[in-house]
Amino acid sequence: MRDVVVIGAGMTKFGELWGKSIKDIFVEAALKAIEDAGVKQIDSMYVGAMSSGLFVGQEHLGAVMADYLGVTPIPATHVESACASGGVSFRQAYLEVASGASDIVLAGGVEKMTDGADVTEALATAADQEYEVYQGVTFPGLYAMIAHAHMKEFGTTRKQLAAVAVKNHRNGAKNPNAQFRSDITIDQVLNATMVSDPFGLLDCSPVSDGAAAVIVTTMEIAKKLKKKPIKVIASAQASDTIALHSRPSITTLGSVVNAAKKAYKMAGLKPSDIDLCEVHDCFTIAEIVVSEDLGFFKKGEGGKAAEKGLTAIGGKIPINTSGGLKSKGHPVGATGIAQIIELYEQLNGKAGDRQVKGARIGMAQNMGGSGASCVIHILEGGK
Amino acid sequence: MITARYHREIPQRYRLEAGKCTKCGYVAFPPRLVCPKCNTKKFKPIVLKDEGKIITYTVIRVGPDKFSKETPYAIGIIELNDKLRLTAQIAGVVDFDKLKIGQKVKLVFRKIQDDGKAGIHMYGYKAVLV
Numbered sequence: 001m002r003d004v005v006v007i008g009a010g011m012t013k014f015g016e017l018w019g020k021s022i023k024d025i026f027v028e029a030a031l032k033a034i035e036d037a038g039v040k041q042i043d044s045m046y047v048g049a050m051s052s053g054l055f056v057g058q059e060h061l062g063a064v065m066a067d068y069l070g071v072t073p074i075p076a077t078h079v080e081s082a083c084a085s086g087g088v089s090f091r092q093a094y095l096e097v098a099s100g101a102s103d104i105v106l107a108g109g110v111e112k113m114t115d116g117a118d119v120t121e122a123l124a125t126a127a128d129q130e131y132e133v134y135q136g137v138t139f140p141g142l143y144a145m146i147a148h149a150h151m152k153e154f155g156t157t158r159k160q161l162a163a164v165a166v167k168n169h170r171n172g173a174k175n176p177n178a179q180f181r182s183d184i185t186i187d188q189v190l191n192a193t194m195v196s197d198p199f200g201l202l203d204c205s206p207v208s209d210g211a212a213a214v215i216v217t218t219m220e221i222a223k224k225l226k227k228k229p230i231k232v233i234a235s236a237q238a239s240d241t242i243a244l245h246s247r248p249s250i251t252t253l254g255s256v257v258n259a260a261k262k263a264y265k266m267a268g269l270k271p272s273d274i275d276l277c278e279v280h281d282c283f284t285i286a287e288i289v290v291s292e293d294l295g296f297f298k299k300g301e302g303g304k305a306a307e308k309g310l311t312a313i314g315g316k317i318p319i320n321t322s323g324g325l326k327s328k329g330h331p332v333g334a335t336g337i338a339q340i341i342e343l344y345e346q347l348n349g350k351a352g353d354r355q356v357k358g359a360r361i362g363m364a365q366n367m368g369g370s371g372a373s374c375v376i377h378i379l380e381g382g383k
Numbered sequence: 384m385i386t387a388r389y390h391r392e393i394p395q396r397y398r399l400e401a402g403k404c405t406k407c408g409y410v411a412f413p414p415r416l417v418c419p420k421c422n423t424k425k426f427k428p429i430v431l432k433d434e435g436k437i438i439t440y441t442v443i444r445v446g447p448d449k450f451s452k453e454t455p456y457a458i459g460i461i462e463l464n465d466k467l468r469l470t471a472q473i474a475g476v477v478d479f480d481k482l483k484i485g486q487k488v489k490l491v492f493r494k495i496q497d498d499g500k501a502g503i504h505m506y507g508y509k510a511v512l513v
């Protein structure tokens with residue numbers, strides 16, 4: 001397998017992009033990435049999107065986007081893994097370059113969620129239709145059940161959950177591409193309209209439109225282009241039962257544990273070697289559980305860690321410096337690529353006000369459904 | 384949801400029929416073709432007992448359109464006495480604050496939802512506190 005590096009990134013602002021179509025935003029992000037990389041052509045492309053069929057009634061996104069990007073007849077593939085679609089898109093591009101099948105591949109992700117679809121129903125298709133969704137469960141509901149179980153088992157509090165949202169908004173306020181660029185307080189989170197107990201509205205990531213793209217290539221090409229190469233030193237993916245109720249534990253995400261184990265092994269690293277991490281904080285409890293399952297904190301200590309500021313910029317392990325899904329926005333298919341872009345900017349020292357000093361190793365953890373799939377990447381900045 | 388899709392799950396939703404792996408004893412609900420624990424493809428049909436406890440729960444206050452009339456409603460993961468877990472609404476709860484993990488429940492037969500297009504009533508199990 002060849003060394004694989006990221007040499008370019010582009011994304012749209014995340015938010016309610018009513019004036020633009022799904023094609024407009026994908027092409028905008030892809031063109032920025034191609035320009036940033038300084039490449040003349042791409043050999044192949046992947047489009048991560050969870051459910052463009054339900055959200056905008058358009059499938060066959062690989063071909064649609066290749067056409068509008070003006071790159072036909074290159075291979076163009078739509079990959080789907082619910083909210084992990086972006087991460088899996090990046091992994092496919094990584095594998096294609098690593099294997100030698102292609103030299104320059106675009107990995108993108110997109111979702112247009114505000115074009116009038118029943119978003120709750122569309123997102124719920126990532127759970128078990130017959131045995132979860134049929135009963136009336138929603139995605140906030142599934143993670144809320146994880147939260148209640150975590151609170152009962154480890155004494156995690158609503159205030160600790162709120163600390164995650166407050167921290168992510170603080171970071172997102174410094175990200176020009178974020179959907180919400182405003183600070184919030186613990187009290188605002190605790191007093192927000194309830195969505196699914198124990199979650200209020202501010203425990204939940206928003207409904208967003210957005211697209212993100214990166215260019216993946218070989219070390220040799222990066223050197224020729226005189227790019228500081230951001231190297232992919234681990235790519236790992238794992239799955240778990242589709243239904244939350246089928247898992248031995250409701251408070252541990254097996255796919256995260258298994259993908260992390262593989263990723264650490266592949267990179268030859270341990271949790272304490274990671275300088276910053278983008279995690280899939282679709283709901284506040286998700287960031288807490290994932291921060292434990294990635295090994296940054298002991299099981300059950302994630303809530304306290306968030307409350308103590310250990311996950312803030314300048315803390316033990318800065319988590320979601322981009323603002324995370326909570327503040328940056330969560331256009332589901334684009335999220336995994338946007339996480340890679342945050343690492344790309346941080347490892348290039350170009351994250352502005354939210355720069356983690358001396359950041360050299362970054363991790364991105366992207367998951368689908370209530371954790372039925374998880375994909376993790378570790379990137380290393382060039383010296 | 385089309386009628387056929389509803390109809391073929393009736394043995395599970397009306398009668399809690401599951402499959403038990405003849406080799407390792409894994410109980411598959413709904414029944415499966417292959418055991419995820421030992422890969423055996425032989426199951427014998429069993430009927431689950433309808434009593435258990437709440438493992439975790441939530442109160443859904445923003446629901447999908449088709450449940451809008453019932454919202455808010457409680458839903459939980461129920462562990463039946465034979466250790467099998469499933470997701471079900473917790474019906475008949477007047478004061479949601481009194482819901483607790485560990486509470487004993489019984490599964491009962493109830494209407495779950497109506498199909499918007501065909502207009503058929505769709506039934507299944509809900510949990511009630513005991």
Ligand SMILES: [Zn+2]
Pocket residue numbers: 404405406407408409418419420421422423
């Ligand atoms: Zn078996």
